[in-house]
Amino acid sequence: MIEIGIVGGSGYGAVELIRLLQHHPNVTIKYVFSHSKNDEPISETFPHLSHLILNYTALDEKGVSCDVVFFATPSNVSKHLAPDLVDKGVKVIDLSGDFRLSNRHMYKTFYGEEAAPQQQLDAASYSIAEWSEVDWQHTKLIANPGCFPTSILLALHPLVVQEVIDTESIIIDSKTGVSGAGRSLAQHVHYAEMNENFSAYAIGKHKHKPEIEQYISTLSGKDINVTFTPHLVPMTRGILSTIYVKLNEYTTTEELQAIYKQYYDDKPFVRVRDIGIYPKTKEVYGSNFCDIGIYVDEINQMAIIVSVIDNLVKGASGQAIQNLNLLYGLDETTGLNQLPVYP
Amino acid sequence: MIEIGIVGGSGYGAVELIRLLQHHPNVTIKYVFSHSKNDEPISETFPHLSHLILNYTALDEKGVSCDVVFFATPSNVSKHLAPDLVDKGVKVIDLSGDFRLSNRHMYKTFYGEEAAPQQQLDAASYSIAEWSEVDWQHTKLIANPGCFPTSILLALHPLVVQEVIDTESIIIDSKTGVSGAGRSLAQHVHYAEMNENFSAYAIGKHKHKPEIEQYISTLSGKDINVTFTPHLVPMTRGILSTIYVKLNEYTTTEELQAIYKQYYDDKPFVRVRDIGIYPKTKEVYGSNFCDIGIYVDEINQMAIIVSVIDNLVKGASGQAIQNLNLLYGLDETTGLNQLPVYP
Amino acid sequence: MIEIGIVGGSGYGAVELIRLLQHHPNVTIKYVFSHSKNDEPISETFPHLSHLILNYTALDEKGVSCDVVFFATPSNVSKHLAPDLVDKGVKVIDLSGDFRLSNRHMYKTFYGEEAAPQQQLDAASYSIAEWSEVDWQHTKLIANPGCFPTSILLALHPLVVQEVIDTESIIIDSKTGVSGAGRSLAQHVHYAEMNENFSAYAIGKHKHKPEIEQYISTLSGKDINVTFTPHLVPMTRGILSTIYVKLNEYTTTEELQAIYKQYYDDKPFVRVRDIGIYPKTKEVYGSNFCDIGIYVDEINQMAIIVSVIDNLVKGASGQAIQNLNLLYGLDETTGLNQLPVYP
Amino acid sequence: MIEIGIVGGSGYGAVELIRLLQHHPNVTIKYVFSHSKNDEPISETFPHLSHLILNYTALDEKGVSCDVVFFATPSNVSKHLAPDLVDKGVKVIDLSGDFRLSNRHMYKTFYGEEAAPQQQLDAASYSIAEWSEVDWQHTKLIANPGCFPTSILLALHPLVVQEVIDTESIIIDSKTGVSGAGRSLAQHVHYAEMNENFSAYAIGKHKHKPEIEQYISTLSGKDINVTFTPHLVPMTRGILSTIYVKLNEYTTTEELQAIYKQYYDDKPFVRVRDIGIYPKTKEVYGSNFCDIGIYVDEINQMAIIVSVIDNLVKGASGQAIQNLNLLYGLDETTGLNQLPVYP
Incomplete structure (x- = not known):
């Protein structure tokens, strides 16, 4: 089983990852990280998950014990935390915008903050999953596209x-x-x-x-x-x-x-x-x-x-899982066969 | 695999059955019946299913070839069609109100139509799945509760x-x-x-x-x-x-x-x-x-x-599947582990 | 013309008073008070009023120059400000809960704060407009009912x-x-x-x-x-x-x-x-x-x-105007003949 | 007072005219016409008007007794009924599309029906009220613009x-x-x-x-x-x-x-x-x-x-009243000073 950690556990991206990964046969969620809600049960923030026995935890050395860490965070978070995980051998799939733009000037203009170092940006792989040209063997950090x-x-x-x-x-x-x-x-x-x-x-x-x-x-x-x-x-x-x-x-x-x-x-x-x-x-x-x-x-x-x-699915967490599948050589639809909820 | 037919294919109960059964490992949907839409692709009525190659078909002798037929119909339909299927050995799970009331007078007062014959009503099993006292070995027609x-x-x-x-x-x-x-x-x-x-x-x-x-x-x-x-x-x-x-x-x-x-x-x-x-x-x-x-x-x-x-789930199609699981001696949660969609 | 001041100008009660009073022939809005938005144009907070040339102002001695002051504030505001206006001869219509309960203990239990002094509570007139028993000649402070x-x-x-x-x-x-x-x-x-x-x-x-x-x-x-x-x-x-x-x-x-x-x-x-x-x-x-x-x-x-x-109308600002009409001996429907917006 | 008739009384355009005209000092609603609901109280169709004593009536010779008749009808109605009223000296303001297009071919292409005769189309005045170039002295039929x-x-x-x-x-x-x-x-x-x-x-x-x-x-x-x-x-x-x-x-x-x-x-x-x-x-x-x-x-x-x-207002009934004001030489804002309902 691929052991997963999710950063940004109090946001919508994270709960959508949890919802979708429920149906993924190759994945287990090891940690849901939240700095502000460390040790709190996830059901306090999200009562729709009240049957899950799952507490938030702080992202510390635990991150390193995961195979893959998803960042479902606002911009300006992953650029500070992901490189260290990558250095320690953890694969990162970043749902935020921090590694999407290769032009640091553009990042600053539109995000209002300093971009990650150019070397890190260059090492990240932007992946529209259907047309991905990522070198999956060697990539360590996936920049998941915006919605x-x-x-x-x-x-x-x-x-x-x-x-x-x-x-x-x-x-x-x-x-x-x-x-x-x-x-x-x-x-x-x-x-x-x-x-x-x-x-x-x-x-x-x-x-x-x-x-x-x-x-x-x-x-x-x-x-x-x-x-x-x-x-x-x-x-x-x-x-x-x-x-x-x-x-x-x-x-x-x-x-x-x-x-x-x-x-x-x-x-x-x-x-x-x-x-x-x-x-x-x-x-x-x-x-x-x-x-x-x-x-x-x-x-x-x-x-x-x-x-x-x-x-929240194809525009965020779903495509992130699709990219995970590609990263692990699985069929890209694995765990993603949910039919639309209608009406 | 349990082969399923669904009557009332152009309604919400039917598409919800299709959505949920997608995740059921023991079931295959054999037919989706619709009288008015016979031979039309289901995707014309429900474009959210446009990747499915599935045409509506009329409920005729095909019903008999199913193991179980769900009626996801308005009231006043199943009472005319289900008994014949039951007689021919098909199990029926009825999501409508036709077999819920054992008192024929009450049915007429509240539904405005004649009830099914008393004998048929007596043979039907009303099943709130959590507290079901149904004799699953012998029951042939489940009256699935109202929402x-x-x-x-x-x-x-x-x-x-x-x-x-x-x-x-x-x-x-x-x-x-x-x-x-x-x-x-x-x-x-x-x-x-x-x-x-x-x-x-x-x-x-x-x-x-x-x-x-x-x-x-x-x-x-x-x-x-x-x-x-x-x-x-x-x-x-x-x-x-x-x-x-x-x-x-x-x-x-x-x-x-x-x-x-x-x-x-x-x-x-x-x-x-x-x-x-x-x-x-x-x-x-x-x-x-x-x-x-x-x-x-x-x-x-x-x-x-x-x-x-x-x-549409616990109040209709989800509980119907839960009753199907009980009918077949499966764990009652089989195929029903979807987490709530939030937000 | 009755000169009106409205306290709580950045809230929904205030803009609803403004909307309704637009149709009142006997009233002119003199001031819209807002502590936090002093001197700002109201259209910055509420662009739907962008054609109005009207700035928020702080409630200071200006309150005294009004005939009537409406408090469209959260609880725990009017009890500190209204009594002084009343003492200076201004009539007050309070849309908040501060003067509704005559029992100070109940106020503390349900509002979580100290109530106004008993004497002030006793002087306030609670008025469900249809069944009001208020002595309109002598009342100085109307407690407008909750929604x-x-x-x-x-x-x-x-x-x-x-x-x-x-x-x-x-x-x-x-x-x-x-x-x-x-x-x-x-x-x-x-x-x-x-x-x-x-x-x-x-x-x-x-x-x-x-x-x-x-x-x-x-x-x-x-x-x-x-x-x-x-x-x-x-x-x-x-x-x-x-x-x-x-x-x-x-x-x-x-x-x-x-x-x-x-x-x-x-x-x-x-x-x-x-x-x-x-x-x-x-x-x-x-x-x-x-x-x-x-x-x-x-x-x-x-x-x-x-x-x-x-x-927001009968449950707040509309009834407040109805009470204003009663206070001034006007027909209770004055300015309140708006038909429902449908659909 | 300008005496008004409204055709299409069971639709949204009609009830919006009624709502807005409530505030118009120069207008009285004489008839609300509805073919299908002749003699029924309007409150049966629209309970939000349940205090009004007003019955629908059929558009027959009564139309002629009005100064102005509004058509708040689907397309393909006014072209059959309005010309006769106009001939008898009634002014018509048509909220439908029947007289908006001067090109009969375009009408047929987009509306799927035969257009009104060219002569009638030429006599109609399309009026975006702000930029109207209508000869208000002589016009008899206003084509009110689409939303x-x-x-x-x-x-x-x-x-x-x-x-x-x-x-x-x-x-x-x-x-x-x-x-x-x-x-x-x-x-x-x-x-x-x-x-x-x-x-x-x-x-x-x-x-x-x-x-x-x-x-x-x-x-x-x-x-x-x-x-x-x-x-x-x-x-x-x-x-x-x-x-x-x-x-x-x-x-x-x-x-x-x-x-x-x-x-x-x-x-x-x-x-x-x-x-x-x-x-x-x-x-x-x-x-x-x-x-x-x-x-x-x-x-x-x-x-x-x-x-x-x-x-429904500027895109239909409101602009129709604005055009009525222009037709009668009134200030264009007469009866139209309602503030937006917010929130």
């Missing part, structure tokens, strides 16, 4: 790789459920103000913008700048991204949909909808699926791609 | 059996999420009218009232009439029942909680909260748990019991 | 006054929208945890319990203890109270409904539903109505009364 | 008129609350399926697309094709449109915001947010405001405009 980027990059990948679109024209309008904001309290996610309310936020300033641009730039070999507007939806889970791109050559909806169908034919977690059908966030609720719908405005030669994920 | 009754009877069972309360004094105030109303369209569950709205309904007339009374009457040996008020909550899943009962003898919260703790100690799906903590519906979301909180108003000598379930 | 008590006392008033029920048997199961918890941040009203969640809270400990008991005790001339369970509903506004009481004499639903119809015939804000129809919270959303539905369980001789209000 | 177009055209107007943008580049990503779908039942707006769900719909096919294009084409003098994607948000009210346009010349956020501020300085219902602040749908809930936020992506020279309205 918005996952929904966006899976949708854009075929278009960029197959050079179907003008990569200078990418406009992304994303909408996320509120759990993406985490468990920390803030006025704008106070129930009475967030309920029955829809808004745009952080336009031009969101941490995921440089992450998207870095990936598309690498993929296309050009220096790409995207337009990205995140919005907040009055619901708990789910991301829907609507992506607008100019087509390079005349293409019909049928042709474009066929490209996606073929491209994702052997990817078990990506489901391409039939023409005229667009995916809804609830259709992936609680599951590791990314569902995609395609439309071409033939007059404008504009492709509109709609993709949905559960931000 | 409200499940939340209520698990809460009342210790009080009635241990004769702690005045059974004439039972007042039940229940609140359910909207999925309990099923998938059929109706004005009061139209989103724009149900959202941001809370209401009581069917006071004194709800189909689950005689079901609760029948069970408590049998348990107590007295003819019991309860006061039962259902309410509709603007959320999809979850039932919370608040139950008010007069205590026979002076009892403290501590004493009463201790009774529950002991009573449910060996029941894996019932979790009794610590004193001062009350369960919330989201703490069982998507899982088969029933969580219970206890308070005694010592001045009035009134016990207040709060219980929560997911109406 | 739960308003929904409950309007429902119980006819039953108690007409001696229809056993006042020892009162069980109240109340459900409130989340805005009742105010604008201060807390984990249980964090959107991701409150959404799709229903729970009971503060059983036996809620501040409104002694307020209900004090009123019913006065009305009935007996020392009354009620059973009261509040619940939290995933919606912003609205309270629904379901009240269970034993009838003294055999009474039908028709008879009881007729009593209510007659009793509230001349009360413009109380609407009694026809038999078999129960009010929903959305049917009073944004308005000052209290709607009531009646059912008698004739076997048990138990009356079930369902009442709904908007907690 | 999406209102939110979009108020946002685009300054950019097009001042020739700041490339009108070929317009991309509109709109999100609406569910009340926009009306009161008729449909599976996708069934509560259990719509709740906790976000989706795109009718991409390239929405009825409001040609309406937007017609207006911008007229304004710019060019034949404009826009990209328009509507989405459905799990909330009752509110539209937010995010609009992406290429700037013609280098412009900063400050410069663009200044243009908007000046442009809308004398328009009481349009509020332009400060830089870095974006409006939220709840900040206009229940009111006639349209709030706008501006951002310029200076690298891409892309302007992002965010606008919000309440779809």
Whole structure:
């Protein structure tokens, strides 16, 4: 059994890891780490786990006894703690943004803090699991992608790789459920103000913008700048991204949909909808699926791609487990066969 | 493998059975029956299942080839179809109300239709799984309990059996999420009218009232009439029942909680909260748990019991699988170890 | 024009007063007081008011220049500030709980703080507007009722006054929208945890319990203890109270409904539903109505009364304005003719 | 007093007209017409109006006795009924789409029915109230704009008129609350399926697309094709449109915001947010405001405009009353000074 430790135990990423790993045959959770809640039973923070006999513990030398440590922490935590674990031979899968950007300047601009040293950043492997080019034999630290980027990059990948679109024209309008904001309290996610309310936020300033641009730039070999507007939806889970791109050559909806169908034919977690059908966030609720719908405005030669994920599963803990599977040479679906919870 | 057929394939009970059975090691779903959608792919009705290659089929002679057929139908369906299957040797687990009431007059009063023949009703086995007294060797038709009754009877069972309360004094105030109303369209569950709205309904007339009374009457040996008020909550899943009962003898919260703790100690799906903590519906979301909180108003000598379930799991498809496990002599938790989806 | 000051300007009670007073022909808002936000424009805190040129100001000597000061503050504020204003000739309408309980011991038990001096409590006038017995000529400080008590006392008033029920048997199961918890941040009203969640809270400990008991005790001339369970509903506004009481004499639903119809015939804000129809919270959303539905369980001789209000209007700011109208001898509906916002 | 009739009395547009007109000093509602509910009390359909003594009536010769008739009907109704009223001297304000498009072919393509005769279409006046060029002395039939177009055209107007943008580049990503779908039942707006769900719909096919294009084409003098994607948000009210346009010349956020501020300085219902602040749908809930936020992506020279309205007020009944005020030479704010309901 792979022995797991989870850092950030009082957050949503951690409990989602626990929920999903329940179904994983090759894994055992050894520790759930929480600095602030050391020695407290996890059921005090999360009564939905009240049947589990499991206490939080402080991340100290215990981390080293794990095979793999997941960091389900806010940014600015793992960069201080993960390198030491890696040095001691523990594999790290980081769900935070600390090791996603290779450009230290970009990190500082968008995260407002100093980045990890360049050498550590260079050693980290960013992994959109479906298109991972990670050297699994040698990698020690996986940077698990952000939630918005996952929904966006899976949708854009075929278009960029197959050079179907003008990569200078990418406009992304994303909408996320509120759990993406985490468990920390803030006025704008106070129930009475967030309920029955829809808004745009952080336009031009969101941490995921440089992450998207870095990936598309690498993929296309050009220096790409995207337009990205995140919005907040009055619901708990789910991301829907609507992506607008100019087509390079005349293409019909049928042709474009066929490209996606073929491209994702052997990817078990990506489901391409039939023409005229667009995916809804609830259709992936609680599951590791990314569902995609395609439309071409033939007059404008504009492709509109709609993709949905559960931000806490495919957008965080689910993809982290998928990466764990890849790291251990397991089938990537191991432990991730949960069907969406519907309705 | 136990080969399963599911009748009522276009409803919520059926897709919840499919979701949960995904994790069951001893079961294979052979058919999903739908009269109105014969030959259509299930993914047309439920795009969240779009990766499944599975077509609806009509319930004809195929039903007989199954080991077990679940009826996840509205009332007034199974009573016409189940007896024939039973006669041909198929086990039936009925999630509808058709075989729950042994009193045909009560059925007619509350369901507005003629009941099944008395002989068939007498042969059916009503099974609150935790306290089932079914003769599993010989039973052929299980009447799976209603969602409200499940939340209520698990809460009342210790009080009635241990004769702690005045059974004439039972007042039940229940609140359910909207999925309990099923998938059929109706004005009061139209989103724009149900959202941001809370209401009581069917006071004194709800189909689950005689079901609760029948069970408590049998348990107590007295003819019991309860006061039962259902309410509709603007959320999809979850039932919370608040139950008010007069205590026979002076009892403290501590004493009463201790009774529950002991009573449910060996029941894996019932979790009794610590004193001062009350369960919330989201703490069982998507899982088969029933969580219970206890308070005694010592001045009035009134016990207040709060219980929560997911109406589609423990209140329907989850308990149906639990009964299937009992029927086949499997551990009752087989395939039902999903943790609640939180948040 | 009556010149108004509002203390607690950064809270929901204050903005609801501003919204409603917009339609009041006899009132002008002179100051909106906020200690923490002194000199800030109100639109920074509440962008929905961004067209108003209105800055918060500190409550100092300016309070004295108002005819009436509303306290829309948490408990433990007005008791320190209101008496001085009253002494200087300003009328005070207090939306908080500081002057509602005449029993200082009860205040300490349920509010966890020392109560105001007995003399000040005795001088305050508690006013359920429909049944107010306040000496409006001489009163200087109105204690505006709590939200739960308003929904409950309007429902119980006819039953108690007409001696229809056993006042020892009162069980109240109340459900409130989340805005009742105010604008201060807390984990249980964090959107991701409150959404799709229903729970009971503060059983036996809620501040409104002694307020209900004090009123019913006065009305009935007996020392009354009620059973009261509040619940939290995933919606912003609205309270629904379901009240269970034993009838003294055999009474039908028709008879009881007729009593209510007659009793509230001349009360413009109380609407009694026809038999078999129960009010929903959305049917009073944004308005000052209290709607009531009646059912008698004739076997048990138990009356079930369902009442709904908007907690921020009839349960707070609307009733406060209704009391202001009474104080100034205006028609009680002045400025309060808003229809419910539906859907 | 202006005597009003309202056709479509069982829909949301009608009850919103009733709610708003309650505050209008120059108007009296004479009839609420409903074919299907002739003679029924309105309170049977809408219990939130249960204190009103008002029965539905059939639209027959009574329509002629009104000064103004509002059509709050689905498409394909007013085109059959309004012309006759107009001929008999009644002014008509049509909230449906029947008279919005001057191109009969476009109507047929997007509405799926034959359009009204060209002569009638030509005689109708489309009126975005803020920028209306209607000849109020002579007009007899006002085509009240659609909800999406209102939110979009108020946002685009300054950019097009001042020739700041490339009108070929317009991309509109709109999100609406569910009340926009009306009161008729449909599976996708069934509560259990719509709740906790976000989706795109009718991409390239929405009825409001040609309406937007017609207006911008007229304004710019060019034949404009826009990209328009509507989405459905799990909330009752509110539209937010995010609009992406290429700037013609280098412009900063400050410069663009200044243009908007000046442009809308004398328009009481349009509020332009400060830089870095974006409006939220709840900040206009229940009111006639349209709030706008501006951002310029200076690298891409892309302007992002965010606008919000309440779809049932500024997007329907509120703007209809604003147009009524213009028709009668009243101040356009008459009866429309309701503040947003917050929270």
